[in-house]
Amino acid sequence: MSTEIVFEAQKLRVSAPQSDGSELEIVKGVDFQVPKGKVVALIGESGSGKTTISLSSLGYCKPGLKFSGGQARLLGDDLCQKSTSELRPLRGRKVAYLAQSAAATFNPSIKINEQVVEASVTRNLMSRKEADARALELYKSLDLPNPETIGDRYPHQVSGGQLQRLMAAMALCGKPDLLVLDEPTTALDVTTQIEVLKAFKKVIHEEGAAAIYVSHDLAVVAQIADYIVVLYGGEVMERGPAEAIINNPKHSYTRRLMAAANPWNADAAAEDTQRANEKKEDVATMLDVSAGYGKTWNGKPAVNVLDNINFTVPKRSTVGVIGESGSGKSTLARVYAGLLPPSEGSLLLNGREIEPSYRRRSIDQLRRVQFVYQMADTALNPRQRVGDIIGRPLEFYLGLKGKKKRSRVNELLQLVDLTPEFASRYPDALSGGQKQRVNLARSLAADPEIILCDEVTSALDTIVGGNVIALLKRLQREIGVSIVFISHDLSTVASLASDVVVMNKGQIVENGPTRQILKRPQHPYTKLLISSVPEMRLGWLEETVSARLKQAAPHVPEG
Structure with missing residues (x-):
């Protein structure tokens, strides 16, 4: 008995009409099937066409795109030929999008x-x-x-x-007969991701629904997919059962994705750790700092987020700050940047106390401490050209104007591996990785001593995120800036930081050299985080969930 096919792409093509009358092909003749009760993962880096292809299952094209060939068949009906009014009753009933x-x-x-x-x-x-x-x-x-x-x-x-x-x-x-999940766990911390993946897998199995799972993370896909379709530049590089793709990838691009998804290497941190252990002066210090949001009648925070934090960042080093959502990581960075004054404690820069609020800091103190925001999409003004975005701090902090400012903008673009031509572009003409590089160049324009990077790779695919990490490493070597790297992704922190600070419920529960923390964690919470990083193998999710259930089960003595 043949398996029912819920969705099928047959030589599917999607293109973008150009002003000269030509068409730029985005999706180039893609073929795959989604059987009933199965999960098919579409995987690839940003720009590979994953989301565009998945949206075809709803008969939808993003603005500026159109179906230019082939078929997208949902339960036998070609959605490419249907009008919006014909598609409307199908969406939500036959196919649903997450x-x-x-x-x-x-x-x-x-x-x-x-x-x-x-x-x-x-x-x-x-x-x-x-x-x-x-x-x-x-x-x-x-x-x-x-x-x-x-x-x-x-x-x-x-x-x-x-x-x-x-x-x-x-x-x-x-x-619905078909569920489309578009990067549903990308922004979640590792422990929460396990719970969500477990719940998704359970409910898809119970409902007997088919699913398209869009992701750039092969380790996550290995836990939920029955079949994998590897995409690059709108074309299928490789497809097949998940076990075959994970255990025996044929295409070089698939192997490249797998390498990018496996940055975890505790031994590789040894050299950086040895350098970190050399005696260095501290550039940033937090002493007995507590902070929170809102105010009570006595001036204390209504909600306390940080509790008695002591934290130092040596010069020319990278300190990773990890923990689940709500652990206080971003609040720690906001406090040191002066965006949220602490309720108690002191902030030091190069051994000297600085004002708790940015409003009262000198221009020089503001210049020395820069913040790199998580979402470059919202951090960059869409109405300003890249040259103006980077040029503003050059003028504000360093007084550069005219030719000197333009020259320095070009130098900064080259420093973050962008050409001077990018100065004339607007943010919406850039990819996610390019926006994040501009976001970083703007912070470096102030010539800071320390940059606070808040989840700067969480929205990027593994290959682009890896490129940003490599860029940060090179910048530290070349210009000597100190980095506080905040992330819920322990693998990313392991590949960059010489020291790690582990936060839980507003407190630092463990800290030390990266290799020491990864190889010999002492605190149960650190062990939980490390065990929650998905491994590139089938069955890891079930093994992890089963092991935790056994640990949580009460011990009943015999006899």
């Missing part, structure tokens, strides 16, 4: 359950009573806490991992 950012998907002013059941009720797929019962069933299947009441909360009242699972409940509520 975006990368759950926070952007939910309306912050409407309770969660109202949004989860809305599409099913308004499209008359079921009554409100049936939809509520279906939602409760999904909350339980997705292992959400307090399933009977979690729908009564607003989106900001649940964690990122919980919101990601609630988005899955929203997509599954109408019982």
Whole structure:
């Protein structure tokens, strides 16, 4: 008996019409099938066509693109030939889409359950009573806490991992035949990622739905996919069962992706650690610092986030700060940058105390401490050219104007491996990796002593993220800037930092040389983080979940 094919791409082509009448081909004759009850992963770096191809299963093209050939068949119907009005009843009922950012998907002013059941009720797929019962069933299947009441909360009242699972409940509520998951765990920390992957895998199996899973991370894909399609430049490089692709990749590009997904090497950190152990002066210090948000009647924070933090960054070194979402990593950086004054404690720069708020710091103190934001898309002004974005700190901090400023802008672009021609471009004409390089060049324009990098590679694919890490290493060697690298990705920190600080619930639970922390972690929380980094092999997720269940089970003495 043949397996039902839920979705099939046949010689699918997508192109972008150009102003001269020609067409730039984005997707170039792609073929693959998604059988019922199976997960097919589309994997590749940014620009490989993953999301564009996955959106074809909804009959959708991004603005400026069009279907130019082939077929995208959902349950036998070619979606490329259907009008918007014909596609509308299929979306949400036959095929549902899970975006990368759950926070952007939910309306912050409407309770969660109202949004989860809305599409099913308004499209008359079921009554409100049936939809509520279906939602409760999904909350339980997705292992959400307090399933009977979690729908009564607003989106900001649940964690990122919980919101990601609630988005899955929203997509599954109408019982679609096909689920499209577009990078659904990219922005999650490693421990939360395990819970979300486990929940997704469980519910897809229980529902018997087919799924397209879009990702750049082969280690994650290995835990959930039945089949893998490797893409590059809009073409299929390799496809086959997950076991064959993971254990015996044929194409050189697949092997390159696998190498980029395996930066974890505790021994490789030894040389950097030895250099870090040399006696150095400290450029940045936090002494007995506590901080939080909001204020009570006595001036203390209403919500305390950092608790008695002591932290130092030696000159010409990189210190990695790791921990789950909500551990206080970003708050630590915001406090030192002066964006959030501490409620207690002192901040030192080169051994001298500095003002807690950026508003009271001197221009020179502001120049020496620079912040590199996570999302270059929102950090760069879309209405300014790259040359103006980088030129602003040159003028503000260093007083450069005219020819000298333009010359320095070109030097900074070359420093981050971009050509001077980029100065005339706007941010929307750049790729994600190029935007992050401009974001970094702007911070370096101030000639800082320390840069605070907050999750600067979390939104990038493994190859582009690896290139940014290599760039940071080179910049440190060449210009001697100190780096605080904040991340939930222990693998990335391991490849860059000479020292690691582990944070949990606003406290530093362990710190030391990178190799020491990775090879001989002492704190149970550090051990949990290390064990949560996905391995490039099938069955790792099930083994990890099983091992944790055994550890959590109460010991019953014999006899």
